[in-house]
Amino acid sequence: MTEALGRSGILLIDKPAGITSHDVVARTRKRAGTRKVGHAGTLDPMATGLLMLGINNSTRLLTYLVGLDKEYFATIRLGAATNTDDAEGEQTEVAEPGTVANLTEETISAALRPLTGAISQVPSSVSAIRVDGKRAYTLVREGETVELAPRSVTVSALEVLDSRRHDGYYDLDVRVRCSSGTYIRAIARDLGAALGVGGHLTALRRSMIGPFAVTDAAELESLDVAASLLSPATIATALFPVLALDSDQAVDLGHGKRLVVDRPEGPQGPVAAIAPDGRLVGLLEFANGVGKPIVNFPPDILTATVVTP
Template identity: 75%
Template sequence: MTAASRSGILLIDKPQGITSHDVVARTRKRAGTRKVGHAGTLDPMATGLLILGVGSSTRLLTFLVGLDKEYLATIRLGASTTTDDAEGETLLSAPEGSVAALDREDVLAALERMTGEIDQVPSSVSAIKVDGKRAYTLARAGEEVRLASRRVTVSAIEVLAWRTADGFLDVDVRVECSSGTYVRAIARDLGAALGVGGHLTALRRSRIGPFDLADAAELETLDVAASLLAPAEVASRLFPVLRLSADQAVDLGHGKRLRAERPADGAGPVAAVAPDGRLVGLVEFDDAVARPIVNFPGDEAQE
């Protein structure tokens, strides 16, 4: 596969112990192009769904970053750490007997208070920039990091399992949340609310918008050409579709505005698809006029 011949979106199951950039670097080698990017970072401890764009489909990544997410995580109650996960140093340990005294209903009630629209202080190991540097770089170097709270939406926190281990209480949860939500912060805040400290021991992203981990390819056995999702297929999952005539496809490809009927649910971006199934671009409507937001080259194969 060459950069000039294929474009598309890849769903990758990121393994533990490598960065999202590492995944991009390995994919570049297999795809034979440097034009590979990703949407939504997963740090080394986290595993699960990572979305990559290859070729001109990197232009779609902007529209994937803000999608809602689902995570599977294990929260360990009984200690807080410097990074809000198992890779950090222990800050505080719960007094003996306090974890055993936790009542399940108290844990569930605390999690309930952390759902809905909430103001959340991001984890210190987030990718947020502080004075030009990533917060996680400063935090892992031992520097104190203070981040402002931000408004996020946690749609659901479902407790899947509950078990004791070495004096800790491990709670497996499924979290549905808006982009920008930190599951580490949920673990930290749950431990603080219960007075015993908390951190993550496992984090796996299972869904991004309409894209599911079950459909992702393993990085070690990745066949880029076989795994690529066509841009039109991806855009059609995200946006209403405007079916173009051959002439309209040519005009839109040249950056022209089109007279067209807005799809019934076309309030935001609309995927403009040529008769041959190729994604010509994304448009937005002003009454009955479609204006291009971003176009895709017609000489790059997209299927």
């Protein structure tokens, strides 16, 4: 039995390797003493780095975090392809050592250019995309062949930081800045295919989601939920323009009323509406000076409650 955490907020977690994102959610539910925990995008078990979790009413903010740009650091191994496009899968193709030995920085740079910018990318077949109601990775594990439709993504940065040759392979350490929905495994796969040697990921770490960095994240094993929780207002003001409310406006918006506000022309929405006490009351969208609630955030009820996880 655990005393429930009544506060809402967002947690930045540095996910370790070897567990799923759902494992992180489950452990956080237990430590927070609440079932109301959600995530803003998963990481594969092999991957490490930034996960953003919503607690209690702040799960309503997750919709606005999922679509943020991401930054990753990864290692791409050229010289072999796998059925999962990463090191956890079975090798399906191994290049002749001489072919890999002939790779140069120039040929690799030329092959990376078409993978940068606004591109059409076929997701990895072991992605979490649903096909006929099932996750693609589930179908692959059941022995089915999965062909996913290409999707438009943007890779704004694809930078080689270091490289090394060993055991017939060519490893590249890269930094990737990309739009939500981009598969780094697919970049490794497509680079290897373009070079004719096969490619897959051997390491992946997510370093940023939007303006939020893994350097500010808590370690899962030593997580103190209450101490690590970022308020909804902290998150919203980092993402959206801010409208400072007076006390009457805060009450009206909390009741779902529209606000008539004399404000300079600016973004139509979302706009973070902040009460005099610093609490996030809601997100608004504006039209002709009238702010309409998109989503409201009720005040936390901080009475002590005991729950059984």
